[in-house]
Amino acid sequence: MTTTTNRKGSRANAEEHGAAQRLRILNAARQRFIEQGFHAATMESIAQLAGVSTGLSYRYFQNKRALVLALIEQNLEEDQRGLATLPASTGMKTFVDELAALYESGGGDSWNAVLFSEITAAGARDEEIQKKLVEAEALANDDFVQWLKLRDKEKSIKRSAEDARVRALLMRCLFSGLVVRSTREPDLDLGLLKAMLRRVLPLVLGDGMDNEPPRKKT
Amino acid sequence: MTTTTNRKGSRANAEEHGAAQRLRILNAARQRFIEQGFHAATMESIAQLAGVSTGLSYRYFQNKRALVLALIEQNLEEDQRGLATLPASTGMKTFVDELAALYESGGGDSWNAVLFSEITAAGARDEEIQKKLVEAEALANDDFVQWLKLRDKEKSIKRSAEDARVRALLMRCLFSGLVVRSTREPDLDLGLLKAMLRRVLPLVLGDGMDNEPPRKKT
Amino acid sequence: MTTTTNRKGSRANAEEHGAAQRLRILNAARQRFIEQGFHAATMESIAQLAGVSTGLSYRYFQNKRALVLALIEQNLEEDQRGLATLPASTGMKTFVDELAALYESGGGDSWNAVLFSEITAAGARDEEIQKKLVEAEALANDDFVQWLKLRDKEKSIKRSAEDARVRALLMRCLFSGLVVRSTREPDLDLGLLKAMLRRVLPLVLGDGMDNEPPRKKT
Amino acid sequence: MTTTTNRKGSRANAEEHGAAQRLRILNAARQRFIEQGFHAATMESIAQLAGVSTGLSYRYFQNKRALVLALIEQNLEEDQRGLATLPASTGMKTFVDELAALYESGGGDSWNAVLFSEITAAGARDEEIQKKLVEAEALANDDFVQWLKLRDKEKSIKRSAEDARVRALLMRCLFSGLVVRSTREPDLDLGLLKAMLRRVLPLVLGDGMDNEPPRKKT
DNA sequence: AATGAATGAGCCTTCATTCAT
DNA sequence: TATGAATGAAGGCTCATTCAT
Numbered sequence: 001m002t003t004t005t006n007r008k009g010s011r012a013n014a015e016e017h018g019a020a021q022r023l024r025i026l027n028a029a030r031q032r033f034i035e036q037g038f039h040a041a042t043m044e045s046i047a048q049l050a051g052v053s054t055g056l057s058y059r060y061f062q063n064k065r066a067l068v069l070a071l072i073e074q075n076l077e078e079d080q081r082g083l084a085t086l087p088a089s090t091g092m093k094t095f096v097d098e099l100a101a102l103y104e105s106g107g108g109d110s111w112n113a114v115l116f117s118e119i120t121a122a123g124a125r126d127e128e129i130q131k132k133l134v135e136a137e138a139l140a141n142d143d144f145v146q147w148l149k150l151r152d153k154e155k156s157i158k159r160s161a162e163d164a165r166v167r168a169l170l171m172r173c174l175f176s177g178l179v180v181r182s183t184r185e186p187d188l189d190l191g192l193l194k195a196m197l198r199r200v201l202p203l204v205l206g207d208g209m210d211n212e213p214p215r216k217k218t
Numbered sequence: 219m220t221t222t223t224n225r226k227g228s229r230a231n232a233e234e235h236g237a238a239q240r241l242r243i244l245n246a247a248r249q250r251f252i253e254q255g256f257h258a259a260t261m262e263s264i265a266q267l268a269g270v271s272t273g274l275s276y277r278y279f280q281n282k283r284a285l286v287l288a289l290i291e292q293n294l295e296e297d298q299r300g301l302a303t304l305p306a307s308t309g310m311k312t313f314v315d316e317l318a319a320l321y322e323s324g325g326g327d328s329w330n331a332v333l334f335s336e337i338t339a340a341g342a343r344d345e346e347i348q349k350k351l352v353e354a355e356a357l358a359n360d361d362f363v364q365w366l367k368l369r370d371k372e373k374s375i376k377r378s379a380e381d382a383r384v385r386a387l388l389m390r391c392l393f394s395g396l397v398v399r400s401t402r403e404p405d406l407d408l409g410l411l412k413a414m415l416r417r418v419l420p421l422v423l424g425d426g427m428d429n430e431p432p433r434k435k436t
Numbered sequence: 437m438t439t440t441t442n443r444k445g446s447r448a449n450a451e452e453h454g455a456a457q458r459l460r461i462l463n464a465a466r467q468r469f470i471e472q473g474f475h476a477a478t479m480e481s482i483a484q485l486a487g488v489s490t491g492l493s494y495r496y497f498q499n500k501r502a503l504v505l506a507l508i509e510q511n512l513e514e515d516q517r518g519l520a521t522l523p524a525s526t527g528m529k530t531f532v533d534e535l536a537a538l539y540e541s542g543g544g545d546s547w548n549a550v551l552f553s554e555i556t557a558a559g560a561r562d563e564e565i566q567k568k569l570v571e572a573e574a575l576a577n578d579d580f581v582q583w584l585k586l587r588d589k590e591k592s593i594k595r596s597a598e599d600a601r602v603r604a605l606l607m608r609c610l611f612s613g614l615v616v617r618s619t620r621e622p623d624l625d626l627g628l629l630k631a632m633l634r635r636v637l638p639l640v641l642g643d644g645m646d647n648e649p650p651r652k653k654t
Numbered sequence: 655m656t657t658t659t660n661r662k663g664s665r666a667n668a669e670e671h672g673a674a675q676r677l678r679i680l681n682a683a684r685q686r687f688i689e690q691g692f693h694a695a696t697m698e699s700i701a702q703l704a705g706v707s708t709g710l711s712y713r714y715f716q717n718k719r720a721l722v723l724a725l726i727e728q729n730l731e732e733d734q735r736g737l738a739t740l741p742a743s744t745g746m747k748t749f750v751d752e753l754a755a756l757y758e759s760g761g762g763d764s765w766n767a768v769l770f771s772e773i774t775a776a777g778a779r780d781e782e783i784q785k786k787l788v789e790a791e792a793l794a795n796d797d798f799v800q801w802l803k804l805r806d807k808e809k810s811i812k813r814s815a816e817d818a819r820v821r822a823l824l825m826r827c828l829f830s831g832l833v834v835r836s837t838r839e840p841d842l843d844l845g846l847l848k849a850m851l852r853r854v855l856p857l858v859l860g861d862g863m864d865n866e867p868p869r870k871k872t
Numbered sequence: 873a874a875t876g877a878a879t880g881a882g883c884c885t886t887c888a889t890t891c892a893t
Numbered sequence: 894t895a896t897g898a899a900t901g902a903a904g905g906c907t908c909a910t911t912c913a914t
Contacts, residue, residue, distance in 0.1 A: 018898090037343045039257040043884060053900045058885070117338040120401055124332040125255045130401075137402045162410070169406070169414045176402075177395025183338055183348075184355045184394075188387070192380070196387045203417055232873090239873095260908060262876095271875045273911080282909065454877090473779045475693040478904060489879045494906065553774040556837055560768040561691045566837075573838045598846070605842070605850045612838075613831025619774055619784075620791045620830075624823070628816070632823045639853055668894090675894095696887060698897095707896045709890080718888065879911080890900080 022060045025050040026074065029067040030115065038068065038118045068122055069132050071115070076136040078110040083143050088151040092205055096197045099178060100190050107179045116179050137172075144168045148206070157206065171204045240278045243268040244292060247285040248333065256286065256336045286340055287350050289333070294354040296328040301361050306369040310423055314415045317396060318408050325397040334397050355390075362386045366424070375424065389422045458496045461486040462510065465503040466551065474504065474554045504558055505568050507551070512572040514546040519579050524587040528641055532633045535614060536626050543615045552615050573608075580604045584642070593642060607640045676714045679704040680728060683721040684769065692722065692772045722776055723786050725769070730790040732764040737797050742805040746859055750851045753832060754844050761833040770833050791826075798822045802860070811860065825858045 028050035032041035043064060047054045061067050107113035123130040148164040181188070246268035250259035261282060265275045279285050325331035341348040366382040399406070464486035468477035479500060483493045497503050543549035559566040584600040617624070682704035686695035697718060701708045715721050761767035777784040802818040835842070 014898090021898090034342075037339055039883095040343060042882085054884090055886075055901065056899055059898075064884070114339060114342040116398075117335040117342070120335040120398060121255055121332060121339055124335070124401060125258060133402055134404065141403070162413075165410055166413045166417065169410055170418055172403075173392055173395035173399055173414070175395070176398045177391035177393070180334075180338060180394045180398055181391055183341060184351055185359070185390075186352065192383055192387055195380070195384045196391070199384065199421055200388055200418060203421070236873090261910080262908080272909090273876065274874055276910070277873075450877090457877090470778075473775055476779060479906080480904080490905090491880065491907075492878055495877075500905070550775060550778040552834075553771040553778070556771040556834060557691055557768060557775055560771070560837060561694060569838055570840065577839070598849070601846055602849045602853065605846055606854055608839075609828055609831035609835055609850070611831070612834045613827035613829070616770075616774060616830045616834055617827055619777060620787055621795070621826075622788065628819055628823055631816070632820045632827070635820065635857055636824055636854060639857070672894090697889080698887080708888090709897065710895055712889070713894075875912105875914085877911105877913090879909105881908100883907085884905095886904090887902100888900105890898105891896105892898090893896085 018060075021050075021052065021056075025052065025057055025060055026067065026070050030071055030074075030112075033067075033071070033118055034112050034114050037114070038064075038122055065122075065126060065129065068119060068126075068129055072119060072129070072132050072136050075110040076140060079140050080143055082110075083147055086147065088147065088154045092198070092201050092207070095201050095205070096194050099175075099197055100194050103178050103182045103188070103193055104190065106182050106186075111175075111179050113179050113183045116176075117183070141168055141172060144171060152206065155207070159206065163206070167204045167206060170200075174200065174204070236278075239268075239270065239274070243270065243275055243278055244285065244288050248289055248292075248330075251285075251289070251336055252330050252333050255332070256282075256340055283340075283344060283347065286337060286344075286347055290337060290347070290350050290354050293328040294358055297358050298361055300328075301365055304365065306365065306372045308369075310416070310419050313419050313423070314412050317393075317415055318412050321396050321400045321406070321411055322408065324400050324404075329393075329397050331397050331401045334394075335401070359386055359390060362389060370424065377424065381424075385422050385424060388418075392418065392422070454496075457486075457488065457492075461488065461493055461496055462503065462506050466507055466510075466548075469503075469507070469554055470548050470550050473550070474500075474558055501558075501562060501565065504555060504562075504565055508555060508565070508568050508572050511546040512576060515576050516579055518546075519583055522583065524583065524590045526587075528634070528637050528643065531637050531641070532630050535611075535633055536630050539614050539618045539624070539629055540626065542618050542622075547611070547615050549615050549619045552612075553619070577604055577608060580607060588642065591643070595642065599642075603640045603642060606636075610636065610640070672714075675704075675706065675710070679706065679711055679714055680721065680724050684725055684728075684766075687721075687725070687772055688766050688769050691768070692718075692776055719776075719780060719783065722773060722780075722783055726773060726783070726786050726790050729764040730794055733794050734797055736764075737801055740801065742801065742808045744805075746852070746855050746861070749855055749859070750848050753829075753851055754848050757832050757836045757842070757847055758844065760836050760840075765829070765833050767833050767837045770830075771837070795822055795826060798825060806860065809861070813860065817860070821858050821860060824854075828854065828858070 025046065028046045029041070032046050032049060035041070036045075043057055044054050046067075047057045050057070061070065102108055102111065107116060119129070119133065123133045145164045145168045148167055149161075152159055152164070243264065246264045247259070250264050250267060253259070254263075261275055262272050264285075265272045268275070279288065320326055320329065325334060337347070337351065341351045363382045363386045366385055367379075370377055370382070461482065464482045465477070468482050468485060471477070472481075479493055480490050482503075483490045486493070497506065538544055538547065543552060555565070555569065559569045581600045581604045584603055585597075588595055588600070679700065682700045683695070686700050686703060689695070690699075697711055698708050700721075701711045704711070715724065756762055756765065761770060773783070773787065777787045799818045799822045802821055803815075806813055806818070
């Protein structure tokens with residue numbers, strides 16, 4: 001217990017406390033949504049898991065939907081953090097292993113397969129969620145494009161700006177596809193998966209690739 | 219009131235009638251699930267759209283969940299029908315165009331993006347749905363593997379049995395990924411999408427590919 | 437139990453049944469609103485009193501507010517029925533007695549003092565209720581103006597059209613005032629009340645009144 | 655922070671401060687009750703408007719109901735103040751204009767039409783409120799009776815003691831009726847209203863009136 | 873086979889009130 | 894005196910499912 005003697009400290013503590021509460025509720029929501037889905041998870045069970053009263057949850061989140069919006073943000077932040085700490089020199093082998101691990105664990109945390117589908121579905125029925133979702137995806141995509149460009153530069157590979165966007169798109173499709181498939185083909189042979197990844201990831205990472213073929217106009 | 223003269227005819231008519239009713243209810247459910255999601259769509263609105271009473275719906279489907287199970291089956295059948303009529307000689311250009319169209323339309327009918335996510339999410343909370351889903355995916359996957367093998371044979375390409383499975387897996391990941399992304403990146407530049415597909419589809423179709431690299435043991 | 441042999445009869449019964457249900461719920465609502473007020477009366481207690489389930493109430497009334505709207509209509513209808521059966525020849529003595537009785541009983545049924553205030557207050561916070569209320573009042577006012585004119589005609593009294601409106605307004609103010617006062621001065625000496633009425637009602641009924649003074653422009 | 659040098663001064667300051675706080679809270683409650691009604695107005699919004707914390711409100715008023723009780727008192731005091739400053743010589747014209755203005759403004763402040771109905775309704779559900787309300791009405795009535803008597807004396811009119819009570823009752827009924835009608839007939843033609851008042855107010859003020867008719871026994 | 877009225881459990885949300893600081 | 898975080902009970906409303914007809 002930090003005891004502070006001045007108001008500023010006290011207020012800072014209150015803010016910290018509030019942020020911590022908020023996070024606990026949000027994490028509880030994440031867990032319950034994953035376990036039971038958005039509709040089946042009740043606000044009461046979320047509050048209970050967070051160790052607060054139902055009413056208090058509504059001080060931190062306007063309503064149940066606001067939890068989804070906050071989760072989207074949280075996911076984006078975690079993605080960005082993850083990418084920021086991924087060395088540009090990361091080799092294919094690492095990707096193969098990490099993607100396989102992702103598959104095996106059902107999408108990890110921020111890409112949890114069930115949550116991913118729940119949020120996608122929720123977006124279809126709620127304009128605000130959809131808007132937030134599209135925005136977050138765009139930002140995440142930009143981040144990955146930047147990462148690819150940085151990687152090219154480090155490896156002294158010259159490629160067109162569009163090329164990075166094409167590769168990022170492929171990566172994101174693969175990624176999303178893997179996440180979804182992890183629930184629909186949970187018993188997939190990981191060896192098969194890795195073989196697939198080893199075949200397709202070079203297209204994403206671009207190592208030793210020929211110059212991309214010319215793009216046709218739409 | 220249709221008057222039938224013999225019992226057999228009458229029963230046959232009745233069965234036909236019943237099957238038609240069932241189908242109308244199922245289609246209504248599909249439409250409502252797509253429009254409003256599984257939870258928001260009420261049994262009453264589904265029955266209304268189908269032109270029957272609420273009570274009658276329960277003669278054809280034991281409960282709301284049964285509608286999801288039936289939809290999974292319906293999707294599988296439509297996939298199978300689609301693959302059965304897809305010539306083994308189909309070239310990459312066709313695939314590129316069809317996948318782009320799929321993206322643009324949000325996943326078409328049996329792969330409707332919203333329904334797809336709804337069902338994925340539903341599977342996470344319902345063992346029976348999950349079981350059915352996994353089964354259907356396995357069958358659909360086998361079908362595609364067969365199609366690839368047939369294609370290789372027609373083109374007189376010799377490949378290992380596993381190679382087809384690897385390529386099928388890639389295709390399914392791509393497919394699922396595209397469906398999901400169509401809701402999360404609805405404004406994606408279709409030219410970019412096609413460029414991506416032109417780059418990756420050769421890996422699936424295997425035309426002009428080098429021999430696949432040796433697979434490591436898991 | 438009336439047994440009907442044809443569909444029409446059956447449907448008619450269903451409609452009758454529905455109307456009866458609706459009425460029972462509405463009357464239950466009236467009673468509970470009077471006893472407990474609009475906010476304190478719960479939908480459950482209303483349904484219970486009506487002998488139906490909570491859910492069924494919502495088949496007949498979209499929401500709690502709709503009960504208020506229906507009550508306003510019901511009140512208007514009862515007022516109109518009451519006025520329609522009030523002989524134009526009704527003398528002052530009858531009015532005095534009836535108004536005193538009204539006071540003593542707290543406003544009777546359609547003018548129940550508590551309900552009256554509840555609805556007035558509700559109107560202040562709900563535009564739709566307010567609109568309905570104003571409409572109903574205007575209609576009720578017109579009715580009373582007509583009644584006064586009819587009375588004048590029967591008594592062969594010639595008065596300006598505006599005169600009837602002035603007297604109707606006075607009557608309505610008195611009426612509303614009495615209703616409200618019946619809760620705020622419940623122990624009022626009825627003799628005093630009657631004395632007051634005997635003094636002011638001639639102005640309303642116009643018997644033996646001088647010609648009204650000329651009206652100034654606003 | 656005001657620094658006071660002696661205890662007495664300090665306590666006096668504190669008391670003043672407390673009274674001011676109390677008044678600010680009460681006025682905030684009045685405003686919110688008028689805007690939103692008794693139930694819709696939350697203690698938090700009242701405190702906020704008063705510029706104090708929720709918890710502090712409970713130091714000045716035991717609970718939400720206590721605010722209503724205090725408002726009834728406040729209204730009574732304002733009425734008494736108003737009457738005390740109303741010259742006994744006030745003529746009918748002034749009354750007509752002031753009552754019309756009252757109508758137009760929805761009852762002014764202490765007789766605000768919405769608050770008036772809210773409080774009336776609240777009294778029906780709460781014995782303590784009802785008691786206070788009846789008491790306040792009796793006092794206000796007495797005041798008006800006194801005022802009428804004073805007026806008679808100034809005009810050297812001799813009337814029975816009961817006569818003043820009859821006229822006071824009429825006035826209060828008119829008053830209450832006008833207040834209520836101002837919400838139920840907000841678009842009333844003010845000319846009509848004034849015509850009505852000019853006709854009925856002589857009965858209240860008693861100027862040039864014949865001796866009242868003999869009163870019958872109840 | 874067909875209807876749709878009826879049920880009732882359950883969820884989201886609000887808010888008067890309390891209390892640790 | 895003052896704060897505002899926290900509680901928790903309760904209410905409006907929905908909807909899957911049943912059942913009398």
